Amino acid sequence: MPPHFQTGHIVTAFLAIAGIVAACAPLHGYPDDPEDTTATLAALAPYFDPAVDKTYNAMPADVPPGTLNRQNYRDLVVMSRMRAYDLEFDSFERRLNGDSNVVALGGDVTLLVLGALTATLGSATTKAALGAASTAVAGAQTAVNKDLYFQKTLPAMLDQMEANRAKAKLPIFQGLTLPDSQYPLVRAEIDLQILKQSGSIPSAISVITKMTSKDNQDAQAKLAPLRSLRFSTSSTSQRIMAWLLPGGKVDSSNMARLQQWMKQDTEDPRLQDMPPMQLLNENEDLEADRARAITALHIP
């Protein structure tokens, strides 16, 4: 292949890749923000200055009406900081959404194009270079796939972060209705610190983990009475047992179907976490469960 032809192909190939990646520009899921948040944050910066506390403490509690007093100043500082935290959280939320989308889409397509080019184009050197690029993208994709869990759980985490922030804002708004003597700036600063932390991923994960742990505890508590049961000789038990053990040996296909049904049954969620043998034992609720299983699985 003539060298100029190779070069032309390579340039075309990289333009194609660039075009495809550009076509995969992230759809952030948010409308454009007309506000210049950088400028707004810069304007709010003075309210984070340590000198604020000094100014606040130097102010008299009681001043003539219409004059900036300590409580007015507290409200101004607190609301300004909350505004800044809101803007930063909004930006953080947008970045989390946008970044996870662009890596997944762009990486997939780039990898396909690079792989195809390596197979069809140019000299050994060109192929080696493209192959190396392909491997690099594949490596990046492996990392992305490891982050798949993160990406899939992102909406739940964002929901939790928003819920945590709303919860953290409540005592601040309540505090601002109180006079300065009952809700001084230093107390508000403690609440603001909680608000700042409540918009973080670790904070969201912590709450979700606690909720999951509670769900597990509840599920186990409901399962406890079914852990030790008497063997049942009811007709439903005997029918299922005969179906599971045709000729005295376990039919693994029927066993898998029964377990699948138990996992998907919505009427008795306890079935999801128990072995099929427990379903065949003596218990009034399980008798009803067996009847449903017989119908659903057409057990003779």
Place this chain on the structure above:
Amino acid sequence: MSICGTFKTTDVSTNDVDNVVAIYQATVPAPVRVDKKQDAPNSWTVTAVWPPCPQNTSHSTNNST
């Protein structure tokens, strides 16, 4: 959540005990172990043990929690 902790079937007849053991053993995920113990003539208890349940959850047949 997956199957965890200990499950028992009591009052199993001698005729049925091996079938009960076989059904426990065929469970997915498989138990760590399955034991059978004779309590009386023609009466057995079969115990199947899976890995312990996550912390703070019950994994005992004594169902204390």
